[in-house]
Amino acid sequence: MAGKSNTSKSKVITPSDKLKGWQQIAAFLGQPTSVVQRWGSEGMPLRRQGRFVSTTPQELNEWMGKESGKPVHVATGNADLTSELKRAVSFARREK
DSSP states (O other): OOOOOSOOOOOOOOTTSOEEHHHHHHHHHTSOHHHHHHHHHTTOOOEEETTEEEEOHHHHHHHHHHHHTSOOOOOOTTOOHHHHHHHHHHHHHHHO
16 A cells, blocks of 8 residues: 655755745634635735745734734754743843
């Protein structure tokens, strides 16, 4: 019985990379495409080129932070989690 290989290579996304299309944006955010499309109609930062959409991870992180009122960062495979942890601790201390 032949099946699909589980050794798919996933691309490491950097903050300067452009996310193109609803599927890439949804995968980055870990949400279904329908949710991301709704967010797009509610002000999520997007550039529309005809029927195509694009954005960057940095723009999405900034937008999610504004929407939640707290700093947000979607962790990717190459994220510097140490600096993100320090930033989160600093924010939490200021909130006290």
